[in-house]
Amino acid sequence: MVHWSDVIGARLVEQRPDHLVNTGITPSGEFHIGHLREMLTGEMIARGVRKAGGTAELCFIIDSADPLRKVYSFLDEAYAEYIGVQLFRIPPPDADGKPDLAAFESGTTYADHFLAPFLEALDMLGVRPRLVYNHQAYAEGRYVEHVRTALQQRDRVRQIIEEISGRELTADWWPYSPVDERGCMDGLKVTGFDDTHVHWQAEDGRTGSCDYTVGEGKLPWRLDWPAKWVWLDVTCEAFGKDHGTTGGSYDTGAELCRLFGAEPPEGLTYEWISLRGQGAMSSSAGTTVGPIEALRLVPPEILRYLIASTKPAKAIEFDTGMGLVNLADAYERLLRHDLEAKLEDEELSRRKRVAIEDDISATRLSSVEERNDRPGAVGVTFRHLAMLAQIRSSDEQVWDMIPNEGVDRREFDARLNRMRHWISSHHFPDEMRVGIRDKPNAERLADLTPEEEALRMALIRNFEASLETGWNEANLSANVPDAAREVELPLREAYRLTYELLLGVDVAPKLAPLLAAMEPERVLHLMRGE
RNA sequence: GGGCCUGUAGCUUAGUCAGGUAGAGCGACGGACUCUUAAUCCGUCGGUCGCGGGUUCGAACCCCGUCAGGCCCGCCA
Numbered sequence: 001m002v003h004w005s006d007v008i009g010a011r012l013v014e015q016r017p018d019h020l021v022n023t024g025i026t027p028s029g030e031f032h033i034g035h036l037r038e039m040l041t042g043e044m045i046a047r048g049v050r051k052a053g054g055t056a057e058l059c060f061i062i063d064s065a066d067p068l069r070k071v072y073s074f075l076d077e078a079y080a081e082y083i084g085v086q087l088f089r090i091p092p093p094d095a096d097g098k099p100d101l102a103a104f105e106s107g108t109t110y111a112d113h114f115l116a117p118f119l120e121a122l123d124m125l126g127v128r129p130r131l132v133y134n135h136q137a138y139a140e141g142r143y144v145e146h147v148r149t150a151l152q153q154r155d156r157v158r159q160i161i162e163e164i165s166g167r168e169l170t171a172d173w174w175p176y177s178p179v180d181e182r183g184c185m186d187g188l189k190v191t192g193f194d195d196t197h198v199h200w201q202a203e204d205g206r207t208g209s210c211d212y213t214v215g216e217g218k219l220p221w222r223l224d225w226p227a228k229w230v231w232l233d234v235t236c237e238a239f240g241k242d243h244g245t246t247g248g249s250y251d252t253g254a255e256l257c258r259l260f261g262a263e264p265p266e267g268l269t270y271e272w273i274s275l276r277g278q279g280a281m282s283s284s285a286g287t288t289v290g291p292i293e294a295l296r297l298v299p300p301e302i303l304r305y306l307i308a309s310t311k312p313a314k315a316i317e318f319d320t321g322m323g324l325v326n327l328a329d330a331y332e333r334l335l336r337h338d339l340e341a342k343l344e345d346e347e348l349s350r351r352k353r354v355a356i357e358d359d360i361s362a363t364r365l366s367s368v369e370e371r372n373d374r375p376g377a378v379g380v381t382f383r384h385l386a387m388l389a390q391i392r393s394s395d396e397q398v399w400d401m402i403p404n405e406g407v408d409r410r411e412f413d414a415r416l417n418r419m420r421h422w423i424s425s426h427h428f429p430d431e432m433r434v435g436i437r438d439k440p441n442a443e444r445l446a447d448l449t450p451e452e453e454a455l456r457m458a459l460i461r462n463f464e465a466s467l468e469t470g471w472n473e474a475n476l477s478a479n480v481p482d483a484a485r486e487v488e489l490p491l492r493e494a495y496r497l498t499y500e501l502l503l504g505v506d507v508a509p510k511l512a513p514l515l516a517a518m519e520p521e522r523v524l525h526l527m528r529g530e
Numbered sequence: 531g532g533g534c535c536u537g538u539a540g541c542u543u544a545g546u547c548a549g550g551u552a553g554a555g556c557g558a559c560g561g562a563c564u565c566u567u568a569a570u571c572c573g574u575c576g577g578u579c580g581c582g583g584g585u586u587c588g589a590a591c592c593c594c595g596u597c598a599g600g601c602c603c604g605c606c607a
Contacts, residue, residue, distance in 0.1 A: 025607065038607045069605060166532070166603060221605070240607035245534045247603055271535070272600080272607070313535065314543090315600070326542070326556060329568095333555080351553060355544065383568050403569085432568085477565050485564085495567050511566070 002354045003361030004311050009048025012056075012236055012266060019056040021046045022234040022265070023129065024225075026063040027087060027111040029072055031118035033294050033303075033318055034273040036125070040307040041238040041270050043127045044365050049236075060129035061228055064088040064111040065138055065218045067185045084186030086179065086218075087111040088135040121291030125300045126368035134224075137231070138215030146227035146260050147212045147219060150175035151193045153259065160255045161222055165247045174198075178210040178217040185217070222249050226257035229265055236266040238312065244269030270312035275320075289320060297422045298324065299415055301366045301375055305331045308365035320427035328382035334363055335377040378415055379407040383432070389419045390434045391517050401513065436503060436518060440529040444500050451489050452497055458483035459498065460527050463520070471520050477512035502526050 012019055023042040025035050042058055049056035064087050071079045076098040082090040091104030092113030103113075111133075122128070137143065150157050157175045162168060174190035178200040188200040197209040198217060210216035219227055228234065243249045244267065254264035275289060294303060297320060306327060310316055317323070339360050343353065363374040380388070380402045388398045395416055404412070422428050448456065462479040469475050484494035498511060502523065515523060 023607090026605090028606080032607090034607055036607090041607095066605085238607090241535065241601060242606060243602085245602040247533065249602095269535080270607080274600090310543095315536070323542085325568095330542085330555065349553085351545070355554065358544080381569080387568060434568095474565095479565095481565050491564080491566070499567080 003048075003308075003358050003365075005044040005048035005308070005365060006051065006361055007048075008045055008236070008266070008268060009050075009052040009054070012045075012049050013052040013054040015266075016235065017054045019046070019049045019054055019235040020059055020232055021049070021056055022059045022061065022228065022232065022237040024061040024063055024134075024228070024237075026066045027114045027118075028066065028069065029074065030114055030290055031121075033289055033291055035118065036121070036291050036294075036303065037270055037273055037307055037312075037316070038238065038240065039122055039127050039129070040125065040304060041268070041312055043129070044308060045236055045238060045268070047365060047370055050370070058127070058129040059132060059232060059234070061132045061134055061137075062111065062115060064109070064133045065135040065215075065224075066221075068110070082110075084184040086135060086183050086185070088133070089183040117290070117292050121295055124295055124368075125291075125304060126370070132232075134218075134228075135215060137228075138218055141213050141215070142231045143219060143224075143227045144213050146223070146230060147176060148195070149260060150219065150223050150256075151198070156259065157223065157256065160259065161252050164252045164255060165222075167247075175220065175223050176212065176217060177220055178208075180206065180208060222252050223256055225249060226253040226260060226264065229253070229257050230260045230262045233262075234265045236268070238268040238270055241269050241271055268312055271315040273316040273318050275318055289318065294318075294320075297418055297425065297427060298328070299418060300368050302328050302331055304368070305362060305366035309362040321429040322431065324422075324427075325382050325386070325429070325432065331363075331366070332377055332381045334359055335375060339363075339374075376406070376408070378412055379403050379405075382419070385416065385419050386423065386428075386432050387434060388513075389416060389423055391513055434503070434514070436514075436522070437501075437526055440526050441501050442529065444497075445529040451487060452493075454487040455483055455489050455494055455497060456501070456527065458486045460524065463524055463527065467520055471516065473512045473516040476515045479515075480511060 021042045023038050025031070025038060039060065042060075046056035046058045067084050067086050068079065068082050068090060070083060071077060074097050075093055076096060078099050079090075079093075079097075082099075088109045088111050090110045091099040091101050092108050092110050094100035094103070100108075119131075151174075154175055158169050158173060172189055176190060176193070176198050177185045178188050178190060178198045179185050180188060180200075180202060187203045189202075190198055191201050191207070192199045196213050197211055199207070199209045201207045218224060229237075239250060250264075250267050250269075254267075257264040306316065306318075319327075339356050342356055343360075360374065364372070367375045384402075385398075388401055392398045392401070395413060398416055399409070399412065402412075459479060462483055463476075466475045466479060480494050480498055481491060484491045495511065502514075502518075
C-alpha cells in the first residue's frame with residue numbers, strides 16, 4: 001500500500017465511502033500530454049478509492065465559460081475581435097487558424113474544436129469521465145447561490161483572497177465577471193447587483209445587466225473553482241502545481257469553499273510534463289506533442305504506465321526518442337515477471353516488498369480496463385520490435401519472428417503499426433536505425449588479428465557456399481557459428497566482427513534475417529573489402 | 531520581495547511523512563545458453579544521497595543556511 005494512488009485512495013475512504021474525483025481544463029488551445037496527467041492522475045485516484053473499498057466517480061469539467069485571453073500564435077489575427085469572449089461563444093479555427101464560421105453555424109464552438117480529439121484520446125486511454133460543460137452549469141443556474149453569497153459578502157471574499165494570496169485587489173473589484181451583449185468580459189465594471197442581476201458599465205459608457213441565474217457571465221476563477229466543488233460535492237481533485245502553491249488558488253478556494261458552507265476536497269498537486277529538450281508544454285507555443293500524436297507512437301498502456309509509475313510531485317520529461325524505448329522496454333520486462341509470486345518470498349526485506357507492490361500497482365493502473373490482474377506481455381520489447389519492423393515489411397513475417405505463444409494478435413498488430421509509424425517519424429532515434437554499410441570497413445579490415453583474418457576467410461567461404469545452396473535465413477544462420485568453430489574463436493567475437501564489417505557497429509539485431517534481406521553481392525563486397 | 535516543488539550511481543529513479551548499516555532497473559563489464567548478439571538467465575563494477583552547518587548514540591530523511599533547475603503570488607494542467 002505505498003503506491004500514491006493507494007495511499008490517497010485509502011485516505012479518502014477513511015473519510016467517507018463515496019467520492020467524486022474532479023478534473024478541469026480550459027479548452028483554450030490544442031490539448032497536449034500535459035493535460036493527460038490531469039486526467040490520468042484523477043482517474044488513478046478514482047481507481048485507488050475503489051481498490052480501498054469505496055465508490056468513486058470521475059468528473060471532467062470543461063471550462064468552456066472562460067474567455068479567450070489573447071490571440072494565440074496558432075490563431076489568425078481575426079481572433080482579435082473575440083478576445084474576452086467566452087470560449088463556447090466563438091467559432092473554431094480552421095486549418096489556417098482563421099475563424100471557421102461555417103463550422104460554427106453548424107454547432108461546433110471553439111471549445112468543442114479542441115476538445116473533440118482530446119476526448120478521443122481519453123477514450124483510448126480508458127479515461128471515461130462524466131463531462132460537465134461549465135457554461136451549461138452556469139446556464140442551468142448551478143452556481144446561483146454561490147454567486148449570491150459572493151456578491152453579498154463581497155468584502156469577506158476580498159479579505160480572504162487578499163489575506164491568503166497576499167495579493168491586493170483593486171477598489172472596484174467584484175466577485176463576478178459579467179458579459180456584454182457580445183459575450184465579452186473585458187473592460188466591464190460592476191456597478192451593483194440585485195437578487196438576479198449584476199449591473200455593469202463598459203469603458204465606452206454602455207451599461208447593462210447580466211442575469212446570473214441563467215449564466216450570463218461567470219465567477220472569477222478563484223471563486224469559480226470552489227463553487228464547482230460545492231455544487232458537485234467534489235471530494236478530491238488533483239491540480240497542477242500552479243494552483244497548489246501556498247496562497248495559490250487551492251488555498252483561497254479552500255477558504256471560499258467554507259464560506260459557501262462546505263469542506264474543501266482533498267487536494268493533490270502534480271508537476272508539469274515537459275518535452276525533452278524543449279520547455280514546458282504550452283498550447284500557445286506550438287511545440288507540443290498532442291495526445292493523439294503520442295498515442296500514434298506509444299501504446300496507451302505505456303502512456304498510462306508513465307503517469308502511474310511517476311509520483312505526482314515529480315516532473316516528467318516526455319522523451320519521444322530513446323527515453324521512450326527505455327520506458328517501453330522497462331514496462332515490457334516488468335510484465336514478464338511474476339511479481340505476485342515474488343511477493344510470496346518470506347525473506348523479502350520490507351523495502352523490496354514495498355517496491356514490488358508498487359510495481360504491481362503501477363502495472364495494474366497501466367491497463368486501459370480497470371481490473372485486478374495485470375496486462376500480459378506482448379512478447380517483444382520495443383527495442384526488438386523496432387529492429388524487426390525495420391528489416392521486415394510484412395507484418396506476418398514479424399509475427400512469426402517473435403515468441404508469439406499466448407500473445408493477442410490484434411494487440412500485437414496494433415503495436416507493430418504504431419512502431420512503423422514511429423520509425424517513419426522524426427521522433428525515431430538515429431541510434432535505433434539499422435544501417436548497413438555502403439563501403440567496406442577499411443579501418444577494421446586493416447586491423448585484423450590473424451584469428452580474425454582466418455574467421456573472415458572462413459565466413460567468405462561460407463557465404464559463397466550459401467550462394468549455391470540458397471541465400472535464405474535457414475542456410476545463412478549457420479554460417480557464423482560454423483566459421484567460429486572452424487577457427488576456434490568465441491562465437492561472441494565472431495558476431496562482433498561480422499557486425500563491425502557489415503554494419504560498423506558491434507552490437508546489432510539477429511544477423512540471419514538481416515543477411516537474408518541483403519543482396520549477396522553486397523555482403524561479400526563488404527566482407528572482402530573490395 | 532514572499533512562497534512551493536525538485537536535486538540520490540553514466541541514465542531513470544526507490545527510500546524523506548513515522549531518523550537506525552544507501553535499494554532497484556537500464557547502460558557498462560564478465561559469464562552462461564555449443565544455429566546467435568538490441569532475446570533470456572547469472573554475476574561484477576559503479577553513490578562525498580547538490581553543498582555547508584546544527585540536533586542526535588546514529589541523518590538521504592529532522593532544523594538552519596546555501597547553490598542549481600522549475601513554478602506560483604493576473605490567466606495557465
